[in-house]
Amino acid sequence: MMAPPVGGGDGEAASGSGGEGPEGRPFLEGERVLLVDRKGRRNLVRLKSGRAYQSHSGVIEHDRLIGLPEGSEVEALTRDSDRRNPAKYLAIRPTLADVVLNMPRGAQVIYPKDLGSILIAADVFPGCRVLEAGVGSGALSMTLLRAGALVTGYEMREDFAERARENVAAALPREPALPPEAPFPSARYVVEIRDVYDGIDGVFDRVVLDLPEPWRVVGHAEGALVPGGILCAYLPSINQTAELRAALARSRFGLPETFETLRRTWHIEGRSVRPDLRMVGHTGFITTSRLLGERVSFRPSDEAQDEGAEGPDG
Ligand SMILES: C[S@@+](CC[C@H](N)C(=O)[O-])C[C@H]1O[C@@H](n2cnc3c(N)ncnc32)[C@H](O)[C@@H]1O
Numbered sequence: 211m212m213a214p215p216v217g218g219g220d221g222e223a224a225s226g227s228g229g230e231g232p233e234g235r236p237f238l239e240g241e242r243v244l245l246v247d248r249k250g251r252r253n254l255v256r257l258k259s260g261r262a263y264q265s266h267s268g269v270i271e272h273d274r275l276i277g278l279p280e281g282s283e284v285e286a287l288t289r290d291s292d293r294r295n296p297a298k299y300l301a302i303r304p305t306l307a308d309v310v311l312n313m314p315r316g317a318q319v320i321y322p323k324d325l326g327s328i329l330i331a332a333d334v335f336p337g338c339r340v341l342e343a344g345v346g347s348g349a350l351s352m353t354l355l356r357a358g359a360l361v362t363g364y365e366m367r368e369d370f371a372e373r374a375r376e377n378v379a380a381a382l383p384r385e386p387a388l389p390p391e392a393p394f395p396s397a398r399y400v401v402e403i404r405d406v407y408d409g410i411d412g413v414f415d416r417v418v419l420d421l422p423e424p425w426r427v428v429g430h431a432e433g434a435l436v437p438g439g440i441l442c443a444y445l446p447s448i449n450q451t452a453e454l455r456a457a458l459a460r461s462r463f464g465l466p467e468t469f470e471t472l473r474r475t476w477h478i479e480g481r482s483v484r485p486d487l488r489m490v491g492h493t494g495f496i497t498t499s500r501l502l503g504e505r506v507s508f509r510p511s512d513e514a515q516d517e518g519a520e521g522p523d524g
Pocket residue numbers: 317318319320343344345346347348349350351364365366367370404405406407420421422
C-alpha cells in the first residue's frame with residue numbers, strides 16, 4: 211500500500227514507513243507526539259494547527275505532523291536550510307512512561323517502573339473502585355485509569371489537584387478502538403480537596419497511598435475497603451515503611467508484603483553487551499496488605515512465602 215501524501219510540505223520533508231505492512235495511525239490535532247532525534251533525545255509536543263516546534267536545529271510546523279502516520283520521519287527546516295543534511299526526527303505517540311517523565315509536575319511523580327509494579331501488586335482491574343491519596347501530579351492516577359479503574363482522589367492542595375486533573379485529561383485521550391460516543395477515561399476520575407488522615411467516605415476495592423504518613427490511613431481504610439480489598443502504599447524510606455507495617459500488624463489487615471523494584475537496563479551494541487553504567491538506584495518501597503473479614507481469627511504468617519512454597523494451581 212502506498213503511503214498517502216503527508217505533512218503539507220514538499221513531500222521530501224516527511225516519510226511514512228513505506229513497506230507493505232499496516233500503516234501508522236495518523237496524528238490528530240490536539241494529540242501528543244514524541245519527536246525523537248538521532249541521539250535519542252525526546253521532545254513531547256501537543257499538536258495545534260498553525261503552531262511550530264522549534265528545535266536548535268530547525269522548525270517543524272505542526273501542520274506537517276497532523277495527518278502524518280505514526281512512525282514517520284520528519285525534517286526540521288531552517289530558513290537557510292542545508293537540505294543535504296537536515297536534522298531528522300522520528301514521530302511516534304508517547305507511551306504512558308514518556309508522558310509521566312515529561313509532563314508538567316507539581317509534586318514528585320512515581321517512576322514508571324514503580325507505577326507498573328503498583329498495578330500488579332494492588333491487582334487493579336477494569337471497574338475497580340480505587341481511593342487514591344494524595345494525587346500529586348496525577349502520574350499514578352493516569353496509570354490506574356488506564357487500567358480501567360474508577361478513581362476517587364483525595365488531595366490536600368488545590369493547585370496539585372488542578373494540575374493532576376489537567377495532566378490526566380491530556381494524557382488519556384479517547385481509546386481509538388472505541389466508538390466516538392465512548393466517554394473519555396477522565397470521566398472515571400474525581401479529585402476531592404481533602405485530608406485523607408481525617409477519613410474516607412464510600413466503599414472501595416483498593417486504597418492506594420503516596421503520602422508521608424500512610425499509617426494514619428490504616429484505620430480509615432479498614433472501614434472503607436471491602437474484605438479482601440488491598441491497601442497499597444508507596445514510601446521513599448524504610449523507616450516509614452516499618453511504621454506502616456507496625457500499624458498494619460495492629461489492624462485487621464493481613465498478608466502484608468513489602469518490596470522494591472530495581473530496573474537495570476543493558477547496553478547492547480555489536481560485541482559490547484553489558485549492563486548500562488547508570489541506573490536509578492532507589493525510588494521507593496511498595497507495601498501491600500489485604501483486609502481480612504471481621505470474623506477471621508488468625509493472621510496467616512509469611513513462612514510459606516519465605517520457603518518459596520507457592521506452587522501451581524491446585
Ligand atoms: C508525592 S506526591 C504524590 C504523587 C503522585 N503519586 C503522582 O504520581 O503524581 C504526595 C501528595 O500527597 C499530598 N498529600 C500529603 N498529605 C496528604 C493528606 N493527608 N491527604 C491528602 N493528600 C495529601 C501532597 O499534597 C502531594 O500532592
